[in-house]
Amino acid sequence: MADNNKxxxxxxxxxxxxxxxxxRGMVVSKKKNDEEEEEIEIKPYESKKKTLRNNLRSFNRHILERHQNRTIDIPAHIDYVKLYTHGVFNPNLQKKIRTTYGLSAVKFEYFNKVVLCAIVDEDAFEIFKEHIRFFIDTEANFNPLQTDYYLLVHIDQFELLSSxxxxxxxxxxxxxxxIISNTELPNKSDNIEKALNEFLRQEKLLRIEFDYEIKLDYSLLVLKNTTEELNKQIVDNFDVIYKVQSHTYKTGPNRYGWQKRRPDFEIFPIENTTLVGIIDTGIHQNSPLRNIIENHQFDIINVGDPSPYIDTDGHGTGIAMLAALGTEYYENETNNFHSPIKLVPIKVLENSNxxxxxxxxxxxxxxASAIGVRVFNLSIxxxxxxxxxxxxSKQAFLLDKLSFELDILFIIATGNLSxxxxEYMRDNPNSLHDYPNHFFNPYKESEQHCCVGTNIHSPSESYNxxxxxxxxxxxxxxxxxLTYAKELPxxxxxxxxxxxxxxxxxVFLSQSIMNKNFFKPDLVAPGGDAIASSAGMEVLSTRAGQLTELSHGTSNAAPLVTNxxxxxxxxxxxxxxxxxKALLINSAGLSYNSNFLDELIINIKDDFAREEFKKLIEELNNSEKNKLSRIISKDRLFKYLTGNGLPDQTKALYSNENSATLVVEESIKVDSHKGLILKIPKYLNKLSNQEKKSVANITATLCYSFDPIFxxxxxxxxxxxxxxxxNPVDDDLSKSIDLIAGYTSQQKDRDPKLKNRVEEADTNRKFKTGITWSEDYSPIGSKMxxxxxxxxxxxxxKDLNEIKNELNIVVRCTCKKDIDPEILNRIKLNPHPFSLVIRIEEKKVNNTLSGQLYHKLDAINTLEIIAEADLEAEV
Structure with missing residues (x-):
C-alpha cells in the first residue's frame, strides 16, 4: 500500500x-399544477363513452366464457377487474370505488394508475355496470360530475382479468x-390456494416428471415440466393467479476470435481472499483461473451431476477473469497475478441462453450466502x-428480497442491444439509427428500431x-x-x-411522481464497443488453443465493478x-457532461411540441414550455444512460492525506430524525485571503435496503x-435536531417560547441556505x-466562517401510509439500517495541497479506522 493511501x-x-x-416537516407546500388537475377531470367525454361501451360488451362476454371454462369443483371463486385510471389510484379513490362498486384493489402497476381489483361485492358491482349504461346514454357534452356515476370520470377503461x-x-x-394476495377475502383465497396445492400434488403423483413449488411469501408458483393444457387448466379454475409466463435468460453478445496478447498466465490467491459468486454458465477449471476457483457444486441446471467447473459456452469464464483481476489485467504486462478474490461458480445456464x-x-x-459469499456478479x-x-419484475423483486434479508450485494448488467x-441499423442508414439518437426518440421509429428496445433488461431494475x-x-x-468516443455510453x-x-x-404523469434520484444504471464501466471486432474488449477464452478473445457488452462492465x-x-x-454500494457510488464520476445529447433533445422537444401542442417550439407559451421541460429532460436522459458514472477504485478503497472518507452505519425509526455535528478543520479557512475561494468539497452518498412490496x-x-x-443552532446538537425535526403550527401556537425559538432560528438564517434535503418525500402517496x-x-x-466549521448532518425517515396495515405496523416497529458515506476533499489553492486534512479531521472528531483484514500478503 502506498504511503499516501489511508x-x-x-x-x-x-x-x-x-x-x-x-x-410537512421543513418542506414548503406545493400548489397543484395544471397537469395534476388534468388527471382528475378528463374532457370531452364522448370518446370515453365509446370506450366504456366497448369495455362493457367485452367484459360481459369474457366473464361468461371464464365461468363456462371452469371444469374443476373449487370451494370458492373470485373475479378480478383491471381498472385503468387517469390519476393515481389514491386511498380516497380506493375507498370510494370499494364502497360504491364493490371493487377492492389488490395490485398496483404503472405508477398506480393501472389497478387490479377483486370483485368483493357482486351487488355493488352490478351498480358499476348500471352506471356505465347510464353514462354512455347521456346526451353529448353532459357533465357527469354532479351525478351518482361521477366516479367514472376517473376511469379511462376497464377489463376482466381473463385467462x-x-x-x-x-x-x-x-x-x-x-399469486394474487387478497387481504379482504382471506378465507376465499386460502380455500383456493389449498385446492390448488392439492390439485398439483395429485398431478405430481400421476406424472412423476412434473414438479412444482409454491412460495406464498414471494407470491410465486413455479411449474416444472408442465404442459400448455395444465397451465390453462390452472388458470381457468384457480382464481389466485395473476400472470403465468416463462422467461428466457441470455448472456452477452457474440465473441470474436483473437490472437492472445501474452503467453499463458497464472492467478494466485492472496491470504484472506473474498468469495465472489459468479452467476453464469460456469467457470472453466482448466484455465488460468484454476487456482482461485472454489467449487461448492452450485449448479441448478445439472442437479444430479453438478458441473459448475465446466463452461461449454465460455461466457462465465470470461466474466470470472474480469471479476478476479479487474482492470489490472490490462494495466500490467505480467505472467503472474495475485487476486484478493476467490471465485465461486454458480451455474444457472448451460449455453448463451x-x-x-x-x-x-x-x-x-x-x-452461497451461508458459506460467506456476499458479492455476486450477474451478467445474465x-x-x-x-x-x-x-x-x-419478479426476478428483480427476488434479488431485492435476498439482498435485504441476507445483507448481500448483486452487481447486475443492464443488458445489450442484440x-x-x-448490424441492421448500421447497414440501413437512418438518422434514428445514428448515435445517440437511437437511445430515445419516442415520436419516431424505423422498420427495425424503436427506442423502447434500448431499455434495460430485468433484473437490473433492482433497487437494493x-x-x-x-x-x-x-x-x-x-x-x-459506433460510439463517438470511448468515454461515452x-x-x-x-x-x-x-x-x-x-x-x-x-394523461401525462404529474410532477409529484418524479424523483431525480430514481434512475438506472447506478454505474458504468468499460465494456468495449460494437460492432467491429477490433473495438471489443479482451477477455479470457475457452476456445481450444486460444487464450483470449474480444467481446463487447455490459456483461464485461459489471464484473469490473464486482472486482x-x-x-x-x-x-x-x-x-x-x-x-x-455507497462507497462505489460515492467514488464515481464522469469526465464529460451531457452536451453530446444536445441535438437529440432539441429534435425531441420539437417533435413533442408538434405532437402535443400542434405548434412550433418557438410558438409555445410559458406554461407549455414548462410542461415540455418537465417531460423532456437532457439531464434525466443523461442519468438514464450513465448513472453516477465510473467508480474510482482508489477512492472507493482508500482515503489519503487530502481526502478522508467517513462511513456512518446506523439505523433510524420511521417518523424520526437523527443527526450529528461534524467538525471541519479550521486550517482550511486560512488557505487563502479570498473569502469566496472554494477550499473543500463534500460528497455524501446514502444507501439503504428495504423489504419490497411487490x-x-x-x-x-x-x-x-x-x-x-x-448549520448547528447555537452550537447545540440537541437544539439543532429538535428544530430540524419540525413542529406543527398547533404546537407552536400552544408554546409561545417554542414559536419564538423557531422564528428566531429562521430569521437569523441559522440553517445553511441553498442546501436542500437529498430527497423530498412529498406528496407521500404518489412519490416514488x-x-x-x-x-x-x-x-x-465564507461558508466555513458562517457555520463556524461545524456541520450538522441530519437523517430523517418516514414511510408510505396507504399500505397493508400489517406491513405498516412492522415498518413502524423496526429500525431501518442505512449507510452514509461522506468524502471530504481539500481543493488545491495556488495549485498546492496541504496534506493536513486526514489527521486534522481525526484530531477534532471521534473517528475510528474501519476494521481491516490482515492483508500483509498483498502485493
Whole structure:
C-alpha cells in the first residue's frame, strides 16, 4: 500500500435522535399544477363513452366464457377487474370505488394508475355496470360530475382479468405464476390456494416428471415440466393467479476470435481472499483461473451431476477473469497475478441462453450466502427489455428480497442491444439509427428500431443492488466503432425504462411522481464497443488453443465493478453490503457532461411540441414550455444512460492525506430524525485571503435496503430515508435536531417560547441556505422513493466562517401510509439500517495541497479506522 493511501474511517461523533415528524416537516407546500388537475377531470367525454361501451360488451362476454371454462369443483371463486385510471389510484379513490362498486384493489402497476381489483361485492358491482349504461346514454357534452356515476370520470377503461390476459408466453420446461394476495377475502383465497396445492400434488403423483413449488411469501408458483393444457387448466379454475409466463435468460453478445496478447498466465490467491459468486454458465477449471476457483457444486441446471467447473459456452469464464483481476489485467504486462478474490461458480445456464427456476435460484443464493459469499456478479439478463414504465419484475423483486434479508450485494448488467439489431441499423442508414439518437426518440421509429428496445433488461431494475451499464472504452489501443468516443455510453448499452414523455391512460404523469434520484444504471464501466471486432474488449477464452478473445457488452462492465466491490469487502470485511454500494457510488464520476445529447433533445422537444401542442417550439407559451421541460429532460436522459458514472477504485478503497472518507452505519425509526455535528478543520479557512475561494468539497452518498412490496408500484420501496447538511443552532446538537425535526403550527401556537425559538432560528438564517434535503418525500402517496441518494457540495472560506466549521448532518425517515396495515405496523416497529458515506476533499489553492486534512479531521472528531483484514500478503 502506498504511503499516501489511508484507511477509511467510521464517524462516531455523538448522535442525537428526535422521534418526531410533522406531516410537512421543513418542506414548503406545493400548489397543484395544471397537469395534476388534468388527471382528475378528463374532457370531452364522448370518446370515453365509446370506450366504456366497448369495455362493457367485452367484459360481459369474457366473464361468461371464464365461468363456462371452469371444469374443476373449487370451494370458492373470485373475479378480478383491471381498472385503468387517469390519476393515481389514491386511498380516497380506493375507498370510494370499494364502497360504491364493490371493487377492492389488490395490485398496483404503472405508477398506480393501472389497478387490479377483486370483485368483493357482486351487488355493488352490478351498480358499476348500471352506471356505465347510464353514462354512455347521456346526451353529448353532459357533465357527469354532479351525478351518482361521477366516479367514472376517473376511469379511462376497464377489463376482466381473463385467462388470455393471465396466460402469457410459456414453455413446457417451466412456467412461473404470480399469486394474487387478497387481504379482504382471506378465507376465499386460502380455500383456493389449498385446492390448488392439492390439485398439483395429485398431478405430481400421476406424472412423476412434473414438479412444482409454491412460495406464498414471494407470491410465486413455479411449474416444472408442465404442459400448455395444465397451465390453462390452472388458470381457468384457480382464481389466485395473476400472470403465468416463462422467461428466457441470455448472456452477452457474440465473441470474436483473437490472437492472445501474452503467453499463458497464472492467478494466485492472496491470504484472506473474498468469495465472489459468479452467476453464469460456469467457470472453466482448466484455465488460468484454476487456482482461485472454489467449487461448492452450485449448479441448478445439472442437479444430479453438478458441473459448475465446466463452461461449454465460455461466457462465465470470461466474466470470472474480469471479476478476479479487474482492470489490472490490462494495466500490467505480467505472467503472474495475485487476486484478493476467490471465485465461486454458480451455474444457472448451460449455453448463451436458456431458462432457470427462480426458486432454485433463490435456494442456491441462500446456500452461497451461508458459506460467506456476499458479492455476486450477474451478467445474465432476461431476453426481453422492459417496456416503458413497466413495474418491477419478479426476478428483480427476488434479488431485492435476498439482498435485504441476507445483507448481500448483486452487481447486475443492464443488458445489450442484440448484434442483429445493431448490424441492421448500421447497414440501413437512418438518422434514428445514428448515435445517440437511437437511445430515445419516442415520436419516431424505423422498420427495425424503436427506442423502447434500448431499455434495460430485468433484473437490473433492482433497487437494493447495483446495475451497471457500459461505456465504449475497450482498454486497448483500438478505437471505438459506433460510439463517438470511448468515454461515452456504448452504442449497445441500455437506459432506464421510465418515460415521462409517454402518457399513461391518456394523461401525462404529474410532477409529484418524479424523483431525480430514481434512475438506472447506478454505474458504468468499460465494456468495449460494437460492432467491429477490433473495438471489443479482451477477455479470457475457452476456445481450444486460444487464450483470449474480444467481446463487447455490459456483461464485461459489471464484473469490473464486482472486482472493486470485492476489494472493498476484502479490505473492510465488517462493512455492510449497503456501505459497499455507497462507497462505489460515492467514488464515481464522469469526465464529460451531457452536451453530446444536445441535438437529440432539441429534435425531441420539437417533435413533442408538434405532437402535443400542434405548434412550433418557438410558438409555445410559458406554461407549455414548462410542461415540455418537465417531460423532456437532457439531464434525466443523461442519468438514464450513465448513472453516477465510473467508480474510482482508489477512492472507493482508500482515503489519503487530502481526502478522508467517513462511513456512518446506523439505523433510524420511521417518523424520526437523527443527526450529528461534524467538525471541519479550521486550517482550511486560512488557505487563502479570498473569502469566496472554494477550499473543500463534500460528497455524501446514502444507501439503504428495504423489504419490497411487490404488488404496489409506488410503494415498492415503502421507506423514505434522506439526509441534509445544516448549520448547528447555537452550537447545540440537541437544539439543532429538535428544530430540524419540525413542529406543527398547533404546537407552536400552544408554546409561545417554542414559536419564538423557531422564528428566531429562521430569521437569523441559522440553517445553511441553498442546501436542500437529498430527497423530498412529498406528496407521500404518489412519490416514488429512491434508496440511493448523492449530494456534492463545495465549501468556500465564507461558508466555513458562517457555520463556524461545524456541520450538522441530519437523517430523517418516514414511510408510505396507504399500505397493508400489517406491513405498516412492522415498518413502524423496526429500525431501518442505512449507510452514509461522506468524502471530504481539500481543493488545491495556488495549485498546492496541504496534506493536513486526514489527521486534522481525526484530531477534532471521534473517528475510528474501519476494521481491516490482515492483508500483509498483498502485493
Amino acid at each position: 484507511p477509511h474511517l467510521l464517524l462516531k461523533n455523538q448522535i442525537r435522535t428526535i422521534e418526531r415528524f410533522p406531516k 388470455d390476459r393471465i396466460l402469457e408466453f410459456t414453455r413446457n420446461e417451466e412456467a412461473v405464476a404470480e 436458456g431458462n432457470y427456476s427462480l426458486i432454485d435460484f433463490e435456494k442456491v443464493i441462500r446456500e 439478463t432476461d431476453s426481453n427489455c422492459k417496456l416503458y414504465n413497466e413495474t418491477v 448484434p442483429d439489431d445493431i 443492488n447495483i446495475a451497471v451499464g457500459a461505456i465504449a472504452e475497450n482498454l486497448n489501443d483500438n478505437e471505438s466503432d 456504448a452504442y449497445y448499452s441500455k437506459k432506464f425504462h421510465l418515460n415521462f414523455a409517454e402518457k399513461v391512460n391518456s 472493486i466491490a470485492a476489494r472493498i469487502l476484502n479490505k473492510y470485511p465488517e462493512l455492510k453490503a449497503q456501505s459497499i 404488488n404496489n408500484f409506488l410503494a415498492y420501496n415503502p421507506i423514505h430515508i434522506s439526509f441534509a447538511f445544516f 422513493f429512491s434508496n440511493t441518494q448523492k449530494l456534492s457540495i463545495p465549501f468556500r472560506i
